[in-house]
């Protein structure tokens with residue numbers, strides 16, 4: 001009894017012998033080349049000649065991270081460790097330190113990250129660190145992580161992650177209108 005099939009896509013395999021015409025394969029090769037030439041050669045290319053041309057990234061593209069400073073140039077991160085805890089790839093390492101008198105212009109909070117490292121080989125750019133941060137200290141950006149030859153160079157420390165005082169990274173496109181409105185209100189301790 002023939003087996004009942006679940007779909008109508010099954011085909012009965014035929015063991016019929018190939019003819020001489022089929023054995024020389026030339027017609028099949030010509031047919032394949034004609035599909036390549038007429039079917040694909042004149043179509044618009046789907047590939048880009050990177051790096052000469054680059055695709056436009058989404059405003060919320062999740063690329064390499066930035067550690068933000070506040071309006072006065074102080075590091076926002078307070079080394080609470082929530083980002084490291086939330087990170088599914090265990091890519092973040094933080095060593096906390098107490099702010100010393102006289103360092104108020106460097107660090108916004110009494111505790112700061114003396115060491116903050118992200119292993120870019122582990123990171124899956126999920127954005128959970130950005131979402132969980134209570135201090136708006138870490139954001140992902142539209143910048144890509146460059147290729148390197150040595151594995152240790154993929155461990156980004158504060159030298160690579162903290163934004164420059166003179167050249168802050170604009171992350172406003174990553175925040176909703178309501179968040180931007182909320183941040184304008186200096187009545188909230190969060191914004192002071």
Ligand code: SF4
Nearest residue numbers: 087123124126127129
């Ligand atoms: S983007 Fe995701 S994987 Fe990468 S460091 Fe942040 S939480 Fe970890």
Ligand code: SF4
Nearest residue numbers: 077078080081083133
């Ligand atoms: S980046 Fe944000 S979540 Fe991570 S340790 Fe700093 S303040 Fe906490």
